[in-house]
Amino acid sequence: MGVAAEPAPKAADAPATEATLPPTIQDGSTVEIDYTLTVDGAVVDSNQGGKPLSYVQGRGQLIPGLERQLAGLSAGESRDVTVKPEDGYGRPDPDAFVTVSKAQLPAGVTPEIGMVLQGTGPEGQPFPARVHKVAEHDVTLDLNHPLAGKTLQFKVTVVTVTPAP
Numbered sequence: 001m002g003v004a005a006e007p008a009p010k011a012a013d014a015p016a017t018e019a020t021l022p023p024t025i026q027d028g029s030t031v032e033i034d035y036t037l038t039v040d041g042a043v044v045d046s047n048q049g050g051k052p053l054s055y056v057q058g059r060g061q062l063i064p065g066l067e068r069q070l071a072g073l074s075a076g077e078s079r080d081v082t083v084k085p086e087d088g089y090g091r092p093d094p095d096a097f098v099t100v101s102k103a104q105l106p107a108g109v110t111p112e113i114g115m116v117l118q119g120t121g122p123e124g125q126p127f128p129a130r131v132h133k134v135a136e137h138d139v140t141l142d143l144n145h146p147l148a149g150k151t152l153q154f155k156v157t158v159v160t161v162t163p164a165p
Contacts, residue, residue, distance in 0.1 A: 022074040027058030028164025031070070038153040052159040063088045066154055073158045083152040089145040096143040097132060111139045116146075 025031050032052035037045040047053055055061040057071065065087025069079060085091055105111060115131040119141075133140035 022076075023161045023163045024072050024074050025057050025070050025158065025161055026072075026164065029057045030160075030162040030164075031055055031057055032159040033070070034157045034159055036155045038155075039147060039150045044147075063152075065152075066156075070156065070158070073161075075158050075161050078155070078157040081154040081156060083154065085149050085151060088150070088152045089147040090149075092142075092144045092148045097140055098143060099138050099140045101138050105139065117141070119143075 023029065032054045034047055034052055035045075036043055036048055057067065060067075062070075063083060065083035066081055068087075069081040069083075073079060102111065105117065109117070111117075111131045111134050113131055113134060117129045117131065119127050119129045121127055127143065128146065129141040129143055130146065131139055132142040
């Protein structure tokens with residue numbers, strides 16, 4: 001009397017394991033993305049046709065609303081993401097308006113409303129300052145991020161995902 005053995009499952013019949021699934025974006029993953037950012041119907045930033053943007057998930061290198069929406073995606077996946085102001089660059093801060101003497105502006109600059117000037121912080125870091133109001137002897141500068149208060153529309157394609165070490 002013989003005992004019949006069941007044939008071993010073929011590799012194609014084997015269930016997928018985590019090792020065979022493509023890596024997904026998780027905290028600590030190094031990720032490269034292609035993106036286009038649209039605000040109020042106008043493209044304001046894009047890296048299409050250029051080098052992918054590289055970041056590490058969970059390190060705060062992207063705005064919070066975008067980073068959250070990318071979690072779980074794999075290379076090759078695309079997503080349209082809407083980011084509300086509170087999850088992007090925040091609401092405009094009324095305390096971020098400062099008035100300075102025109103004498104403090106760079107030589108030869110004639111300030112105009114909407115003009116963006118480059119300032120230098122206490123530790124030498126550069127920052128943009130938009131001219132909000134021009135008076136006879138002084139200028140009011142808006143130090144808010146230019147996209148504060150804006151809803152951001154991203155079209156994102158994940159290029160690569162490298163799992164955390």
